[in-house]
Amino acid sequence: MSEPEYRPVARARKWVRLLTGLLVLVATLAHGQPGPGKAAIASAHYLATEAGHEILEQGGNAFDAAIAVSAALAVVEPTSSGIGGGAFWLLHRASDGHQVMVDAREQAPAAAHRDMYLAEEGNVNRDLAVNGPLAGAIPGEIAGLEHLAENYGRLPLSASLQPAIRLAREGFPIDEKFHRMLMWRAVTMKRWPAASEVFLPGGSIPPVGHVIRQPDLAWVLEQVAEKGAEGFYSGEVAERIVKGVRDAGGIWTLEDLQAYRVKEREPIRTDYGDYELVTAPPPSSGGIAIAEMLNILEAWPINDLPRVTRTHLIAEAMRRAYRDRAIYLGDPDFTEVPVDMLTSQHYADGLRASIRPDRATPSSMLPGNVQLTEGTDTTHFSLIDSEGNMVAATLTVNLPFGSAFMAPGTGFLVNNEMDDFSAKPGVPNAFGLIGFAANEIQPYKRPLSSMSPTFILGEDRRAVLGTPGGSRIITMVLLGILDFMRGNEPESWVSLPRFHHQYEPDQISAEEATFTAEEIEALKALGHDVQVRDTWGNMHGVMWDLQNGELSAGSDPRGPSGRAIVK
Structure with a gap:
């Protein structure tokens, strides 16, 4: 048929x-609405859940709280998400029943091509596809946060980012999952000094409870709070990102960053x-x-x-x-x-x-x-505010700690979402998933998720x-x-x-x-x-x-x- x-x-x-x-x-x-003043937030980290409620108490709605939770998770759960990655935010606005998915999924850079991970014999070079800057697609999370604030939120983006900025500056204690994932990725992370300096102090895996502080990440978030997404996709932050990526063998350009756009999807x-x-x-x-x-x-x-x-x-x-x-x-x-x-x-x-x-x-x-x-890594949170607005958000850098690469002076890990494309028809990716021509690598394309x-x-x-x-x-x-x-x-x-x-x-x-x-x-x-x-x-x-x-x-x-x- x-x-x-x-x-x-x-x-x-x-x-x-x-x-x-x-x-x-x-x-x-x-x-009617949920009980007076009531809101529900469930996330992968208590500090992120608390950040969302903090913004609600300041008069924000579910969409402002979603910005706060997303940004806080980028700080305290870099195993699973971050501003070097992307996200889907599914939104329900109670006032008119409007529902939409905000697509801030990463997209391939302009120089990407179908065979970029194939060795001479035609086999997929898995190391290039999952580790280091060549594995990274252009991140969309910051553009998505600005889109939420400008189109659905009640507070300025700068206000909703404050809990994350505070967490990055003051630090947070690592938990058992963070420690376990770091043990798995530490050898790879040591190949890039900027990431090692943040997560492997003294070259060693820190114990559970060790406080991680991220001043470079706080600075980048402050640039976004002051200038919006332009503070990430252009200017000094963008220049640091591109220089770090290209010096380490990646293919990103300033034009790639400036070309990124959020998409709303039915x-x-x-x-x-x-x-x-x-x-x-x-x-x-x-x-x-x-x-x-x-x-x-x-x-x-x-x-x-x-x-x-x-x-x-x-x-x-x-x-x-x-x-x-x-x-x-x-x-x-x-x-x-x-x-x-x-x-x-x-x-x-x-x-x-x-x-x-x-x-x-x-x-x-x-x-x-x-x-x-x-x-196996990504994060999710669910949220309903006192007005009945709803957010279901899933955010990712793909594998735990993404590509394990960090451009010096930026404080965030680059994703390895290029592995979510089909590098070769019928060949499984890191999660054992296969794909064919519909999901092959093309410039500016977004990988299947x-x-x-x-x-x-x-x-x-x-x-x-x-x-x-x-x-x-x-x-x-x-x-x-x-x-x-x-x-x-x-x-x-x-x-x-x-x-x-x-x-x-x-x-x-x-x-x-x-x-x-x-x-x-x-x-x-x-x-x-x-x-x-x-x-x-x-x-x-x-x-x-x-x-x-x-x-x-x-x-x-x-x-x-x-x-x-x-x-």
Whole structure:
């Protein structure tokens, strides 16, 4: 069936979504706002959560608080995000129901090209793709923060940046995760002195509790507070960035920085039961994959099935969505993404028909497969303010500490998001994800992402959720959505044991506490390869009960410094 045949169905679903949205708006007006003065923020670090509440107490709204949380995370969680990286902010404005995704994803520099990481023999040079300045795409976070302040916030950008500037100057104690990730990246980081001076004082890995101070980062943030994004993308800061990158073998130019622009994108919307989901569009693959998986699963009472059957069917839906991710998805400004087809219920019906209830489908049997060989960091926060404005934000530098490279005098780490492009068709990236021509490297293109900030909207409850976790982000959000549908609250969504399938490698990954030994054997009998692994992810969610106006929040217990606060 060709794509145009899906369009009448797509139009009908859009009308359903419009009516659902109107019902939600009516419910909001009928039930009012969250309790007087109440707001909920859940993030990966208690200092960032506190920064958001500080800005709310100064009269800011959710969007001002999102700036404060984002900037604070850039200071205290450089393992996962930073002003040298990018972000997606999914926004809901309560006054008029306006919803949009602010895309501040990094983009390839002008000198980037399809084969830039291929060695003479045609193999991918993974070191160049993930370590050092050549791995970095042009960062978008600062441009995104300015966009939020100018278009949605109530306070000036300079005010919302003050908590982050203070944290950078005064310092913060490192936690267990920071220490563990630093142990993993220290050898690479030592190749670039500026980063080592900040994070490896005296050339050694500091102990848990050691206070990290970042005066250069504070200075850069002060330049932004004074001059806006121009204080980052031009002038002395930009000159330091470009000189440092090029001296170390990178290809950035001042023109690359000045050419960066934030994009506003229409979210992916899909219905599941009595709820509307609003989630991330391309260049995120998350929203389309989540819509596709939910459309497949909607025909079954998935939360009422026996655990083994439920897991089998969810894994088969995951497998098919990740297969489509590899083949179809990329930056929509460069690649024609068949959104209507992939999110169509008719397309999901066809995929569901290929699922056997008694047997796993080998990934090698799905059309479009190629034979592959097998080859985790981001952050998320969720926020609802006292007016009912909502933000789901996922921010990243890709691998822990990004590329591990810092341009001297700038205080921030450069991302390694170029590895999120397909460096060679069918070759997995650092997260084992594969891609083809839709996600190949091109100048000014944005790499495909799994980041999946999501809203769930109903007449009785609203939820904001998301998580880091590389290729596992999409499936974690899916499991959180299904748990919400069971009637559970944020503490349950963020804590539940996880499993994952991403098409290739052809296996179900599971946290240790997810399945019993008997359940694993039953899944293997269906043809699944089950691999038990360490825990993953760091989900944060908030919920608004429209019936009583109460807010609740949950922060993943896997993250040692996460904090969810309602006040």
